[in-house]
Amino acid sequence: MNTEIRQERPEDYRRTEEVTREAFWNQFMPGCVEHYLLHVMRDSSAFVPELDLVAVEDGTLAGHAAAVKGTIRGDDGRVRQVLTLGPISVLPEYQGRGIGGRLLAAVKERAAEMGFPALLLCGDPAYYSRHGFVPAEQFGIRTADGMYMAALQACELREGALKGAAGRYFEDSVYEISGEEAEAFDRTFPPKEKLAGVKMQKRFEELAAMVREGENSKNN
Numbered sequence: 001m002n003t004e005i006r007q008e009r010p011e012d013y014r015r016t017e018e019v020t021r022e023a024f025w026n027q028f029m030p031g032c033v034e035h036y037l038l039h040v041m042r043d044s045s046a047f048v049p050e051l052d053l054v055a056v057e058d059g060t061l062a063g064h065a066a067a068v069k070g071t072i073r074g075d076d077g078r079v080r081q082v083l084t085l086g087p088i089s090v091l092p093e094y095q096g097r098g099i100g101g102r103l104l105a106a107v108k109e110r111a112a113e114m115g116f117p118a119l120l121l122c123g124d125p126a127y128y129s130r131h132g133f134v135p136a137e138q139f140g141i142r143t144a145d146g147m148y149m150a151a152l153q154a155c156e157l158r159e160g161a162l163k164g165a166a167g168r169y170f171e172d173s174v175y176e177i178s179g180e181e182a183e184a185f186d187r188t189f190p191p192k193e194k195l196a197g198v199k200m201q202k203r204f205e206e207l208a209a210m211v212r213e214g215e216n217s218k219n220n
Contacts, residue, residue: 002057002058003055003056003057003099003102004055004056004057005053005054005055005056005102005103005106006053006054006056007049007050007052007053007054008052008053008054008064008066012054012061013039013042015061016038016054016061016064017035017038017039018035018189019061019062019063019064019089019090019091020032020034020035020038020064020087020089021034021035021186021189021192022089022091022092023087023089023090023091023092023095024087024089025192026194026195026198026200026201027198027200027201027204028200028201028204029201030194030195030196031186031192031194032186033177033179033182033186034087034089035185035186035189036177036181036182036185036186037087037174037175037177037182038064038066038087039185040174040177041066041068041174044068044172044174046068046069046070046172046174047066047068047174048066048067048068048069048083048111048114050110050114051065051066051067051083051107051110051111051114052065052066052067053065053066053103053106053107053110055090055099055102055103057094057097057099060091060094062090062091062094062099063088063089063090063091063094063099063100063103064087064088064089064103065085065086065087065088065089065103065104065106065107066085066086066087066088067083067084067085067086067107067111067119068083068084068171068172068174068175069081069082069083069084069172070082070083070084070120070169070170070171070172071169071170072141072165072167072168072169072170073167073168073170074164074165074166074167075140075166075167076164076166076167078167080117080165080167081116081117082116082117082118082119082120082169083111083116083118083119083120084119084120084121084171084172084175085104085107085119085120085121086121086122086123088100088103088104090103101130101131104131104132105131107119108132108155108157111157112157112158116157117156117157117158117161117162118154118155118156118157118161118162118165119133119154119155119157120136120141120152120153120154120155120169121133121152121153122149122151122152122153123151123153124151124203124207125150125151125153128153128155129153131155132155133153133154133155134153134154134155135150135152135153135154136148136149136152136153136154136169137149137152138154139154139162139163139165139166140165140166140167140214141154141162141165141166141167141168141169142167142168142169142214143168143169143211144168144169144170144171145168146168146213146214147211147212147213147214148211148212148213148214149210149211150207150210150211151207151208151210152169
């Protein structure tokens, strides 16, 4: 297979939204909202166009990854800029071919060249641990509400980049999307059946429950 990783173009927008919809449909909830998130995040001031990448395999746009600027508000009072990765998606029929890994590698390489210190995301450690991510808790990094969360993963883009970065991690507000607006946007696509109780949804629920209060939460 011949896979090309390149920057997304305006003419790709609808196709990448379709890919994202197919990849996330019924994964974390009945239906999905990630295609709408992608649609609106391109207009965010935190969006990083250079890291808006697609994977084209044998002429088919089969995968996509995007990143947005985020921050860690350190316990030491310092604010560090990092990147939030996601959504990252691969068409179901193209999964298992390493496309997601190649997209991740390309994002990491380009982000490092741009001087970003680290990538963070919420995802399944069983997958992302294979691509250089470790629990953010290892660096003392907590969620915005001061919790250690198993799904919160971090990847340093240079050695020691997160040393001393213990604190609260804040995603950009673009991730706070309206469910009603997402539903209205989804109606511009062909109808798909929404299912509840699928295996990945149960895994997501398990990960979401794996949280505990951070040591510094009461003091920060």
